[in-house]
Amino acid sequence: MFKEVRVYLHNEDEAEQLRAKLSKYATNQVVIDYLEDSDGVHLVVPYLPLDVGGANTANSGIGAPYAVGYQEIENIDDENPRTTVLAFEISEDDLNDALVEIQQFGGHVDRAIFE
Numbered sequence: 001m002f003k004e005v006r007v008y009l010h011n012e013d014e015a016e017q018l019r020a021k022l023s024k025y026a027t028n029q030v031v032i033d034y035l036e037d038s039d040g041v042h043l044v045v046p047y048l049p050l051d052v053g054g055a056n057t058a059n060s061g062i063g064a065p066y067a068v069g070y071q072e073i074e075n076i077d078d079e080n081p082r083t084t085v086l087a088f089e090i091s092e093d094d095l096n097d098a099l100v101e102i103q104q105f106g107g108h109v110d111r112a113i114f115e
Contacts, residue, residue: 002091003090003095005089005090005095005098005109005113007085007109008035008084008085008107009085009086010080010082011084012084014105015085016032017105018086018102018105018107021101025094026091026094027090028089030086030087031088032086033087034083035082082108
């Protein structure tokens with residue numbers, strides 16, 4: 001089973017670099033597009049806590065082998081807006097690992113992926 005992911009980045013170069021990093025995972029329909037209007041998209045930063053220790057992790061997904069969560073974005077950097085979208089489908093088995101790559105690269109995703 002595959003899950004659709006949209007990563008919001010600053011420019012096409014970032015999108016190409018991240019696409020190369022994600023090529024080791026089972027992905028389909030990889031597309032780089034440009035964002036004209038971000039209304040209705042609630043961007044968050046994905047993260048994977050290193051030590052969950054059985055504690056209740058806020059904003060974490062359920063059913064994953066380890067807690068997958070997100071951090072709300074307080075202040076959006078309008079001086080360098082995210083105008084490029086890397087969209088793809090990824091195997092649910094590879095989703096957590098891809099989110100780690102996205103987090104380390106500094107990409108943002110729509111909060112809907114965690115719901």
